[in-house]
Amino acid sequence: MTGASSDLQALTRALLDAARAAGASEADAMAVEGESLSVNVLGGALEHAERAQGVEIGLRVLIGGRQASVSASEVSERTIAEMAARAVAMAREAPVDDSLGLADPDQLAGTTDMARGLELDDDRPPPAPPELLDRALRAEAAALAVAGISMVESASAAVSHRRLWLAATNGFSGGYGRSGHSLSAVAITGEGLGMERDWAGESRVWAADLPPPEEIGRRAGERTVARRGARKPPTGAFPILYDERVASSLIGHLLSAVNGAAVARGASWLRDALDQPVLPPGLDLTEDPLLPRYPASRPFDAEGLATRARAIVADGVLQGWTLDLATGRKLGMASTASAVRGISSAPSPGVSNVTLSPGNATPQALVRDMGRGLVVTSMLGASVNPTTGDYSRGAAGFWVENGQIAYAVNECTIAGNLRDMLMRMVAADDLPEWRPHRVPSLLVEGMTVAGD
Incomplete structure (x- = not known):
């Protein structure tokens, strides 16, 4: 178990403990940690770069056929206790639905390490900002190289990584990580009322499965030129x-x-x-x-x-x-x-x-x-x-x-x-x-x- 997964698991355990203490008869909790980086280029230069990182937690409580869900992006003990109290108070005012309830223990997944065989997490280090910039610039250049393209409205490359953990009072506890890589370009032909645009983009779990940036850019350019008139x-x-x-x-x-x-x-x-x-x-x-x-x-x-x-x-x-x-x-x-x-x-x-x-x-x-x-x-x-x-x-x-x-x-x-x-x-x-x-x-x- 990685340190990040261990931290997420501990957060879900704390959420469930707080829900029980607040009076919930059943509860499930999620903790998600993620980071992302994206770059946009325009005219052969970096236009915008954005990095995001954070942890979010969510709690659902069930009381006598009633349920309520709450979430937060702050993970202190005080916040967790307040979330549980608020969720229980909300659930007690919710309408009754007899179909609500957690899974029986014998319905639960028997193992939580199945994600290992799904290859949901790229085993290579994530690309650094210069590498993402290079991908976006190459896509833009390929689109501009298509005859008839007047400009590239945007070309972007992004990478993300997300880890989640789910736990419930019925005994389930499991999680996994997921990586993501994407590349896109939007091209324009003509001007004024005769302007047309089209795009191309792809996303993959593994960077090695992405098409080359030149293919994305060329596809965006060719699709756009085909829309003239x-x-x-x-x-x-x-x-x-x-x-x-x-x-x-x-x-x-x-x-x-x-x-x-x-x-x-x-x-x-x-x-x-x-x-x-x-x-x-x-x-x-x-x-x-x-x-x-x-x-x-x-x-x-x-x-x-x-x-x-x-x-x-x-x-x-x-x-x-x-x-x-x-x-x-x-x-x-x-x-x-x-x-x-x-x-x-x-x-x-x-x-x-x-x-x-x-x-x-x-x-x-x-x-x-x-x-x-x-x-x-x-x-x-x-x-x-x-x-x-x-x-x-x-x-x-x-x-x-x-x-x-x-x-x-x-x-x-x-x-x-x-x-x-x-x-x-x-x-x-x-x-x-x-x-x-x-x-x-x-x-x-x-x-x-x-x-x-």
Whole structure:
């Protein structure tokens, strides 16, 4: 056990002791320590650098079906005692919810050293500020080298490291560390009303897995130049190809609809779809929180249950909801070990490392076959009715004529109903790596495009 982990564990133990002393019947506590460093460059020179470091603690208490959560960024004995007293006072005034409660001891993860095999912590020393500056400058230079780029709005590099410890009065106690490295660039072409921008960025747990800065910068520049002359598309019903950059947002709406919290409230357009087709036959949607080096991987959930791989959709058929302990109890089901939480919030259901199975056709082949339609590469704004699945979003991308990209598109709206849209999806073969939601490009027939 490292010194930092030992300190965090001691903080959670102190929080639990204070909660018991204040009158809590059950409690869980989190302690998080992190540091980060980021640099931004502009015009070949450092524009901004920021370093952050700190410790945060959170406490949730439960009393007779009531709960309350509090947090602080100061860790003195006095603060911990005041937190516990405040949380207990708040819980006594909260409404009763019989589904609330910690996990039974036999539900808890049997080991807390699983994170070692997940490789969540880069084993190399973090890059020093000059190295981050060099990465950002190289990305900026590569973007500027693309013909047609007038300026780079920003290029940045960052590194972070976070350690957490979770403990509860049911006996659970475990923690792990996570590193993060990121690199991004935003480029601009044209000027005035003809100005267009686009970006590229990547993040990884291990620095060795990041693409070279030159690749990030070049990608940002090429994407931006491709947007020159953007205009509105025609209005009508057309096929739409969601580029893999944004396709995960479409699957994100499905994931929200199968979240146990929404289902328990009756606020889900898939509330009656269990064991029913929700995707075309042959498509699988899986979750695996145990993928090594992936940014969302975790050995246990926010309630101390061991995480595991599971099928959300198999061969197009919905297999189950995403559940934490409370929503599982409300629905008469077992938790899927999917609890997530922040320092100041109670657990709620969430997913990590979701993958939609790819298809056999390339995105280029789908564009060729769609004939006339829209390729969406960025989204803005959203209007989604969580009960009916009615969907409307602002979009930008490229118009397709005769199976070829004709011109860039901006300021249009796309609309449909998610239940129908998902059943008409065709997946491409360009499944991305390293992302928490791995989703290939998706073709959806018969959507409404509102342009001119």
